[in-house]
Amino acid sequence: MTVTTSYDVSAVRAHFPALDEGAAHFDGPGGSQTPDVVADAVAGTLRAAIANRGVQTAAERRADGIVGQARRAMADLLGATPDGIVFGRSMTQLTYDISRMLAKTWGSGDEIVVSALDHDANIRPWVQAAAARDVTVRWAEFDPATGELAVEAVAGLLSERTRLVAVTGASNLLGTRPDVPAIAAAAHEAGTLVYVDGVHLTPHARVDVAELGADFYACSPYKFLGPHLGALAASPALLESLRPDKLLPMTDAVPERFELGTLPYELLAGTTAAVDFLAGLLPGNGSRPDRLDASMRAMEEHETALRVRLEAGLAAIPGVTLHGSPDRPRTPTVLFSVDGLAPETVYARLARAGVNAPAGSFYAPECARRLGLGDAGAVRAGIAPYTDESDVDRLVTGVAQL
Known part of the structure; x- marks a missing residue:
């Protein structure tokens, strides 16, 4: 062909x-x-004057601008809003952080649903968090003959005690793409949150987190031509309702309250460059989205x-x-x-x-x-x-x- x-x-x-x-x-x-443009962006940031974010010096303003640009770039890529973009060391780290935070609200008799189709980074953090809170784990099974995860395989496990559904946007092993919007709709009807692992989907398809129905959507820029870090998209309103463990001097503003320590400015600059590169695969003008x-x-x-x-x-x-x-x-x-x-x-x-x-x-x-x-x-x-x-x-x- x-x-x-x-x-x-x-x-x-x-x-x-x-x-x-x-x-x-x-x-x-x-x-x-x-x-090359991603490598240049990373190197250029490391060569330039940089400081902790602020407004008084050129170095501070450069750092602040890099963070804002990266949030806008990821929001454009994922159909999200900049204030709902959280950066972390990796998708795995972000998922562990969110799982431990959400688990504080779980209790004995509650349930979560995980999928056997998933990468372990969208299974083990939830399983371990559930074990710490005496929460039952329900396993959604896929068809080994086709690699398909049916909507019913997830929907049939939901109950009034379900607190979270974790599902992949695409299997990193098989490439299978479950019907996430339908799974999310069933989960929301049951009153539960949906956490989508988008690491393998994001490099290969146009993503819109709202259309997917994802309450949380996590991905990794290094899988779509960018540097090694993780990114998570959620609605600012949802993030406002959550209280992570953090250092006392840290801001309580969203999304910064979820980002522990100083962000890797050079990697964020590379992430923006990767999104711009993807947007420029075809010649043309118009908005980045x-x-x-x-x-x-x-x-x-x-x-x-x-x-x-x-x-x-x-x-x-x-x-x-x-x-x-x-x-x-x-x-x-x-x-x-x-x-x-x-x-x-x-x-x-x-x-x-x-x-x-x-x-x-x-x-x-x-x-x-x-x-x-x-x-x-x-x-x-x-x-x-x-x-x-x-x-x-x-x-x-x-x-x-x-």
Whole structure:
């Protein structure tokens, strides 16, 4: 299948110095490569005068401006409001912080719902918080044959004692995209909050947290071409109602009350640059949200076409098993096994051929075990904005030669 969108992948690739090393990168789900403009933004911030946020000196104003710009950029990317954007070390850290805070309001007999499809970062913080408060954990199971998490699998577990539903926007292992709006609607009807792990969804689809119905939406900029940190979106009104543990001198203003210590200004500058890069994948003018709409639609078409090409190529190789259903809504993520070869062996041999397609369970042990893959998992190939047809063909050829 030939990619025929208006998306110019050659122009995109020109901004990624890492690609000059010659490897075909399918390791994006674990962390994407970085465009030059993001690296420049990080380095430029470190080279400039910087200080704690304030208004008296140029260095203080620069820091304050960087934080405000990053909040606006993430709000544009997620369909949120700047005052509802919280930054942290990682999605995992933010989820632990929120879980411990919310759990203070839970009591014995209360319940939460987690999904076996999820990354452990959207399971273990909730399970551990529940255990500390004698709260019951209900497990929503997915169909191992298709990788699908049905709305009914979550809705059937809800009760008047449910305090939270934690669900993924897209499985980082299979790429499966549950019907989050329908799940959220059922949860809200039951009077409970919804926490969505958007780490794997955000790099591949246009996100609107209100349309998803997410009360909390957490993601990681380093998965969508940015630096290593985490970001969380919620309504300012919801954040105003929450009281995290914090230092006495810290401001009580939202969203700063949730951000412990001084923010990494250079990483926030890189995050803004990453969002602007995504908004500029297609030429054009207009507001950043409008440009993100157009660019990410084109990017999604490009990535989907490459996923179809990859799945067709792998399916034609005897002994290769594709996990999950290719006919359901999903990200451009392909999980596969090769008969007679351990996943780590496939990973190592492909790496020697200059194809980076890692193996494992990728911090989704519950999902991997239910697929019958155990802790060894399988090989995961993730397509990114800089992936082209030659990368896909190199991977298919490498697997065929095993």
